[in-house]
Amino acid sequence: MISSKKYDVVIIGGGPAGSTAATLLAMSGHSVLVLEKAKFPRDHVGESLLPFCYPLFEQLGILDHMKKTYVRKPGVRFLDTDGNHYTTWCFGHVMEGPDSLSFHVPRNVFDQMLLENSRKHGTTVEEETKVTRVDLDDPDGGVEVTAMKASGATVKYHGRFLLDASGRDTFMANRNGWKKPHPQLDRTALSTHWMGGNQLGGIAEGLLQILYLGGDKQGWIWVIPILEGRLSVGVVLNGSYIHEQKKKLLPTHGKEWQVALYKQELMESPFLRNVLDGARIVQPLMVNGNFSYFIDSDKKHGGNFALIGDASTFIDPIFASGVYLSMNSARMVADALHVRFTEGEEQGEAAMDRAYAQINGAYKFVNKAIMYFYNPQAINLAQAGYAAPALENHQYYEDIMALGHYLLAGDFFERHKEYSEFLDILQDERLFKRYKKFVIERPEFQADTCGVARSSVFPAEPPVLPVMQH
Numbered sequence: 001m002i003s004s005k006k007y008d009v010v011i012i013g014g015g016p017a018g019s020t021a022a023t024l025l026a027m028s029g030h031s032v033l034v035l036e037k038a039k040f041p042r043d044h045v046g047e048s049l050l051p052f053c054y055p056l057f058e059q060l061g062i063l064d065h066m067k068k069t070y071v072r073k074p075g076v077r078f079l080d081t082d083g084n085h086y087t088t089w090c091f092g093h094v095m096e097g098p099d100s101l102s103f104h105v106p107r108n109v110f111d112q113m114l115l116e117n118s119r120k121h122g123t124t125v126e127e128e129t130k131v132t133r134v135d136l137d138d139p140d141g142g143v144e145v146t147a148m149k150a151s152g153a154t155v156k157y158h159g160r161f162l163l164d165a166s167g168r169d170t171f172m173a174n175r176n177g178w179k180k181p182h183p184q185l186d187r188t189a190l191s192t193h194w195m196g197g198n199q200l201g202g203i204a205e206g207l208l209q210i211l212y213l214g215g216d217k218q219g220w221i222w223v224i225p226i227l228e229g230r231l232s233v234g235v236v237l238n239g240s241y242i243h244e245q246k247k248k249l250l251p252t253h254g255k256e257w258q259v260a261l262y263k264q265e266l267m268e269s270p271f272l273r274n275v276l277d278g279a280r281i282v283q284p285l286m287v288n289g290n291f292s293y294f295i296d297s298d299k300k301h302g303g304n305f306a307l308i309g310d311a312s313t314f315i316d317p318i319f320a321s322g323v324y325l326s327m328n329s330a331r332m333v334a335d336a337l338h339v340r341f342t343e344g345e346e347q348g349e350a351a352m353d354r355a356y357a358q359i360n361g362a363y364k365f366v367n368k369a370i371m372y373f374y375n376p377q378a379i380n381l382a383q384a385g386y387a388a389p390a391l392e393n394h395q396y397y398e399d400i401m402a403l404g405h406y407l408l409a410g411d412f413f414e415r416h417k418e419y420s421e422f423l424d425i426l427q428d429e430r431l432f433k434r435y436k437k438f439v440i441e442r443p444e445f446q447a448d449t450c451g452v453a454r455s456s457v458f459p460a461e462p463p464v465l466p467v468m469q470h
Contacts, residue, residue, distance in 0.1 A: 001153060001154065001155045001156070005031070005158075006140075006142065006158040006159060006160070007031045007032060007033040007124070007157070007158070007159040007160070008025070008030040008031045008032065008159065008160050008161065008337075008341060009021075009022075009025055009030060009031075009032045009033070009159055009160065009161050009162075009163055009337065010032075010033045010035065010143060010145050010157055010158075010159035010161075010162050010163070011032065011033065011034045011035070011162075011163040011165055012035055012131045012134075012145070012162070012163070012164050012165060012166045012171050012311075013034070013035075013036060013037075013164070013165035013166040013167055013169070013171075013309075013311065014034045014035075014036035014038075014040065014111075014115045014118075014125060014127070014165075015044070015111055015114075015165060015167050015309065015310075015326070016110075016111060016114055016309065016323050016326050016327050016330070017165040017167075017308045017309025017310070017311070017326040017327060017329065017330040018034055018036070018163065018165030018308075018309070018330070019034070019111070019114040019115045019117065019118045019123075020056070020060065020114065020326075020327045020330040020331060020334070021163055021165065021308060021330040021331075021333060021334045022034050022118040022121075022123040022125075023060055023114075023117055023118040023121050023123065024059070024060070024330075024331060024334040024335070025123075025334050025337060025338065026118065026121040026122040026123045027121055028334075028338045030337070030338070030341060031124075032118075032122070032123045032124065033123070033124045033125075033126070033157060033159065034115070034118065034123055034124070034125045034126070035126055035129045035130075035131050035145065035147050035157070036115070036125065036126070036127045036128075036129065037128070037129065037130040037131070037169075038127065038128070039127050039128050040108075040111060040112040040115055040127060041108035041109055041111070041112040041466050042108060042111070043107065043108050043283075043286060044107035044108070044111060045107070045189060045191060045234065045286065045288055045317070046107060046317055046320075046322045046323050047104055047105055047106060047107055047224050047226055047232050048073060048102075048104050048105075048208050048222070048224050048320040049073065049102050049103045049104070049105060049320065049323050049324065050102055050320060050321060050323075050324040051091050051095060051099050051100060051101070051102040052324055052328075053102065053103070053323065053324050053327065053328075054098075054099035054102070055099075056324075056327050056328060056331060059331070060114075060117060061117065061121075062113065062114070062117055065113070066103055067459075068459055068460055068461045069459050069461055069462065069463055070103045070104060070105050070110070070459055070462075070463075071103065071104040071105075071206050071225055071226065071227065071228070071457060071458055071459065071462075072101040072102070072103060072104075072206050072452070072456060072457045072458075072459075073101065073102040073103055073104050073206050073207070073208060074090055074091060074092060074100070074101055074102075074205060074206055074207060074449075074450040074452045074457070075088060075089050075090035075091050075092070075207055075208070075450045076088075076089045076207065076208045076209075076210060076320075077089070077201060077202050077207045077208070077209050077210070077448075078210045078211075078212070079201075079209065079210065079211045079212065079271060080211075080212055081211065081212050081213060081214055081269070082270070083211070083269065083270055083271040086201070088202065088207065088448065088449070088450065090450035090451075091450075092450055092451075092452075101206075101452070101456070101457075104206065104208070104224050104225060104226055104232075105226075106226055106227070106463060106465050108465065108466060109463040109465065109466070126147075126149075128149065128150035129147045129148070129149055129150075129155070130147060130148050131145055131146070131147045131166070131171060132146050132147060132148055132154075133145070133146040134146075134162060134171070134172065134175075134305075136162070136302070136303075136304055136305060138158060140158065141160070142158060142159055142160045142161070142304060143158070143159050143160075143161070143162040143304055143305065144156055144157070144158055145157045145158075145159070145162065160304070160341075161304050161305065161306075161337060161340070162304060162305040162306075163305070163306055163307075163308055163333065164305065164306070164307045164308070164311045164312075165308050165309050165311055165326075165330065166311045167309065167310040167311060168291065168310050168314060169311070170293070170295075170310075170311050171311065172305065172307060172311065173295050173299070173307065173311065173312075176299070178295045178296065178299045179293055179295060180293060180294055180295070180296075181292070181293050182292035182293055182294060182315065182367075184371065184374075185292035185315065185316050185370070186238065186239035186240070186292070187218075187219060187236050187237065187238060187239065187291065187292060187316055188236070188237055188239060188242055188287065188288065188289040188291070189234050189235070189236045189286075189287070189288045189289075189291065189317075190234065190235050190237075190258060190261065190262040190285055190286070190287055191222075191232065191233065191234030191235070191285070191286050191288075192232075192233065192234075192262070192281050192282075192283055192284065192285045192286060193226065193230055193231065193232055193233075193281070193282050193283050194230070194231045194233055194276060194279040194280065194281055194282065195229060195230055195231075195279060195280055195282045196229065196278050196279040196280060197231065197275050197276045197277060197278055197279030198274055198275055198276075198277060198278070199225070199275075200271070200274055200275050200448075201271065201275070201448055202448045202449040202450070203223065203225050203231070203275065204225075204454060204457075205449045205450060205452050205454065205457055206225055206452070206457040206458075207225075207449065207450065208222065208223070208224055208320065209221075209222065209223035209224075210222055210318070211223075211269060211271065211272070213235075213236075213237070213265070216238065216240070216241045216244075217237050217238060217241050217265075218237075218238040218241070218374060219235065219236040219237040219238055219241075220236050220318060221233070221234065221235050221236070221265070221266065221269065221272065222234045222236075223272070223275065227458075227462050227463075227465070228458045228462065230282070231275075231276075231279070233266065233272075233276070235261075235262055235265045235266065236316070236317075236318075237261075237265070239289075242261070245257075245261050245264075246261075249261055249264075258285060258287055259285050262285060291314055291316075292314060292315050292316055293313070293314055294313045294314075294315070294363075294367075295307060295312055295313060297356065297360045300312050300356060300359075300360070301333075301352055301356055303349075306333050306337075306352065308326065308329050308330045308333050309325075309326035309327075309329060309330060310322070310326060312329070312359075312363075313363050315363070315366060315367050315370055316370045318370055318373055319366065319369065319370070319373075321366050321412075325362060325363065325366065328362075328413060329355075329359045329362075332355040332358065332359060333352070333355055333356075333359075335351070335355065336348060336351035336352040336354070336355045337352075339351040340352070358413050359413075361413075361417065361420075362412050362413045364420070365412050365420045366412060368420055
């Protein structure tokens, strides 16, 4: 069957990148088709968002709903492996107003909300429709997209431009051999939700908790207060460590060895033993393996296609940057497409080039920051608020701490160059020692909380989560 309508834009995937681009393009008067292989809601990792998402939510018309529905996030608390040192990074230290509170979101209901919002603004959305082929050389001009419906029927769609927002399926990159694994970020995430337990260390105030895992593990643990009384807890571990643990756990735990590994890693932390005391797991374990990859910059867009969100690159989510990277990239590409459709292809190509210069710069900076996080000789975000002896308040230190806050808030698109240069400076041993000299003890960075009222954190109308099967 061939669809009779030719759309301005056909989008593969209805996740945050696809739905954001669809909504903004539809708002600008363009015809948009989203083809999504799944039936929403569906589970997904990446539940903690950055404050710089705030203007995007406002532009999409969903900010008021977000405020009523989702847990607020005043900052991030980084802890050492043993829990003896921690630093609390509060967005309110450097940002004023309501956008200093970000959000934690259950991705099943959040992603469904974004997709429904695109429908509301005029996007045609077809779920349970799996794209199987793309022809960028359609004789009629534009692109031809072939997809299979849940019934097994094959349908062909036509558009002027294709956006690949297929997420980690990386439809275009896989079929063209563009996808490359990140050689230094072979990590696997194991995660699920818990009910009950104890809201320690600022959890009751909405703080994201990040625990370092050193040694052979080369990973970290997240704790996200996803709803009142419900925690998302995930463990990220190095691939070689998981391989060794599998050999140890498989004989005694069989097919449940991953669950055993997950619990083993959590219970090694005194802090998490206290947090999870009396808590119970309420959904199946999710396993996302070998998740870091990239596509070369020159492959990310062409004459009638562009890759956005996780379909273009996915890197370790330690800084909770994934959703913001995806949505803001989608916004920038949607803006460039609007230029193309209203001012012509030449102007559109120039706008697309400018957009991807910023997008690629942001991804490169976040990747550099992640590699710095895993470097045992680098600045430890859990110890950044500590030093001995305590020294005078120094402007150099103030600037660095401010930059750290802005990084964790998501300010790395327009300013990626200066932030990247800062990380390069700290790779210089002499300058790094100078930084360490000026680190001073700061009580506000060693506090358990950011001083935000509980009533401002937990929503009046929390979402009802669907029961998910894996």
